[in-house]
Amino acid sequence: MSQSGDDRLSILLVDNDRLILATLARGIRRAGYEAMETSSGDEARGPIADQRRIAEAAARLPTAAEALNLGSHGLEDRAR
Numbered sequence: 001m002s003q004s005g006d007d008r009l010s011i012l013l014v015d016n017d018r019l020i021l022a023t024l025a026r027g028i029r030r031a032g033y034e035a036m037e038t039s040s041g042d043e044a045r046g047p048i049a050d051q052r053r054i055a056e057a058a059a060r061l062p063t064a065a066e067a068l069n070l071g072s073h074g075l076e077d078r079a080r
Helices: 018-030 041-060 064-079
Strands: 009-014 034-038
Touching: 009 018, 009 041, 018 034, 034 041
Parallel strands: 009 034
Antiparallel strands: none
């Protein structure tokens, strides 16, 4: 699970049976969550890798206080 841009939790569903996948996704969305649907483990790797890259990039971002102390050149260096 992960947070989506609108603060709803996202749940990645993986099942090769499209009827089961659609039924689960519908119930999850009705419960207020975002559902991402994939039909195989290979297909699920993309969203998982995307979430990992987003988390790693966010971890490199400085806090507001750090940004003020770093200045523009320090921020450029940290972004690399």
